[in-house]
Amino acid sequence: MDKIPVFFNIEQLNFQPKYEWVLGKKIKHPETTRRAQSIYRALKKEPEAFDIITTPEIPLLALRQTHNSQLITLYSTAQNIPEGETFHPCVFPQRKTAQPDPNNINHAGFFCFDSGTPLNNNTWTAATWSAASAYHAAKQVGRGKSRVAYALSRPPGHHANKESFGGYCYFNNAAIAARELRKKGRVAIVDIDFHHGNGTQDIFYENDQVLTISIHGNPKRHFPFFAGFPEEVGSGKGKGFNMNIILPDGSGLKPYLKTLKTIVLPAVQHFEPDYLIIAAGFDTYIHDPIGSFELSTQDYEKIGQVLASIKLPTTVIQEGGYFTRDLGDNVVSFLKGLKGLLS
Numbered sequence: 466m467d468k469i470p471v472f473f474n475i476e477q478l479n480f481q482p483k484y485e486w487v488l489g490k491k492i493k494h495p496e497t498t499r500r501a502q503s504i505y506r507a508l509k510k511e512p513e514a515f516d517i518i519t520t521p522e523i524p525l526l527a528l529r530q531t532h533n534s535q536l537i538t539l540y541s542t543a544q545n546i547p548e549g550e551t552f553h554p555c556v557f558p559q560r561k562t563a564q565p566d567p568n569n570i571n572h573a574g575f576f577c578f579d580s581g582t583p584l585n586n587n588t589w590t591a592a593t594w595s596a597a598s599a600y601h602a603a604k605q606v607g608r609g610k611s612r613v614a615y616a617l618s619r620p621p622g623h624h625a626n627k628e629s630f631g632g633y634c635y636f637n638n639a640a641i642a643a644r645e646l647r648k649k650g651r652v653a654i655v656d657i658d659f660h661h662g663n664g665t666q667d668i669f670y671e672n673d674q675v676l677t678i679s680i681h682g683n684p685k686r687h688f689p690f691f692a693g694f695p696e697e698v699g700s701g702k703g704k705g706f707n708m709n710i711i712l713p714d715g716s717g718l719k720p721y722l723k724t725l726k727t728i729v730l731p732a733v734q735h736f737e738p739d740y741l742i743i744a745a746g747f748d749t750y751i752h753d754p755i756g757s758f759e760l761s762t763q764d765y766e767k768i769g770q771v772l773a774s775i776k777l778p779t780t781v782i783q784e785g786g787y788f789t790r791d792l793g794d795n796v797v798s799f800l801k802g803l804k805g806l807l808s
């Protein structure tokens with residue numbers, strides 16, 4: 466039996482955001498390096514199932530195909546922030562009139578849409594290597610070397626769009642993976658993070674060659690608040706190629722599987738893609754401190770099995786999931802559900 470290739474680079478651990486503010490309170494930042502370590506350890510425990518590969522570099526061009534140069538410049542500007550200091554954007558200009566200067570860190574607020582996504586001198590390094598893991602996982606699948614690959618991407622990516630960052634995301638890892646696979650065919654992205662994948666939606670909103678589907682908590686009450694509603698179906702050529710599915714707070718396996726089987730699978734199959742990308746967040750876990758769904762560790766295997774039944778070459782990109790202790794077990798459970806793709 467083949468192993469599932471896992472892409473990760475230790476450089477991704479360099480960035481350690483310390484705090485964010487929730488309802489005026491300073492809290493420990495949920496997007497920690499311990500998250501990645503939890504996943505890494507759980508995968509490492511099963512060497513017969515997973516082949517951990519050290520991610521090589523990503524070509525700058527692959528970042529530039531998804532993100533604009535000002536955003537990339539801003540992250541390199543952030544490399545000059547003194548060691549140990551963090552820049553929390555706090556001035557959010559009117560984007561229509563402001564003239565942003567990405568060489569001035571004080572202008573960072575122009576390039577982001579929330580206050581929970583800080584910058585420091587290591588943001589660039591970690592975010593670039595996180596994107597590299599997604600890119601190389603996609604490449605492995607695109608080359609036909611494996612029918613399934615997993616990118617241990619951290620920091621996450623699905624909230625980041627072409628020109629702005631937010632929601633703990635800097636580069637849109639799934640979008641970068643999709644651009645790579647687009648060289649070979651059509652791509653469907655299914656986002657199972659608790660939050661709406663607003664960045665991914667945005668990047669492919671006018672695209673009819675990349676189908677984007679996100680299942681998430683109600684944006685009326687949950688981040689990202691401004692997007693993720695069913696009326697958002699894509700525009701121009703892309704009309705009909707974006708789908709948002711809201712599940713109620715408290716949703717467990719039953720409604721989740723029903724949604725996958727009756728809505729997601731038929732939509733993906735109708736699109737007839739060549740590749741599937743899963744933006745896999747585990748903040749749908751019952752104990753997650755941010756999400757409000759109630760999935761269990763065992764449930765993720767079942768969800769994986771249903772997604773594997775589409776039988777497409779599949780790239781899994783890690784997104785959220787903040788109950789660190791069980792995060793690794795949840796990822797392993799999900800990937801076991803996808804093992805059927807290897808045979």
Ligand code: SP5
Pocket residue numbers: 487581621622623624632633634658660688746748754755784785786
């Ligand atoms: C990648 C990802 O999962 N990003 C999520 C960003 C969410 N940021 C807002 C967090 C607000 C936390 N509110 C706690 C509510 C507790 N029920």
Ligand code: ZN
Pocket residue numbers: 658659660746748784785786
């Ligand atoms: Zn999330």
